[in-house]
Amino acid sequence: MPIFDTHAHYDADRFDSDRDALLSAMPGVGVGLVLDPGCDLPSSHAAAELAERYPHVYAAVGVHPEDCDGFQDEDLTELRQLLE
Secondary structure (H helix, E strand, O other): OOEEEOOOOOOOHHHOOOHHHHHHHHHHHOEEEEEEEOOOHHHHHHHHHHHHHOOOEEEEOOOOHHHOOOOOHHHHHHHHHHHO
């Protein structure tokens, strides 16, 4: 049975040095799906980019309540575009 990593921030800086190797290796070691959630606009963009690059990675885009200071109406339009 494949593993589903339901909440991992592989877009975080701490993965900069080995992100590609780590994500590329996951299917071979039994991790079939990964959900990378965005908590603000930059991390939502990064999660969406990872989902485009790796077929087993899915992105959740949005803004975490702790990160909503400064949120503008046009930010919602940007999030909708990422959902497409």
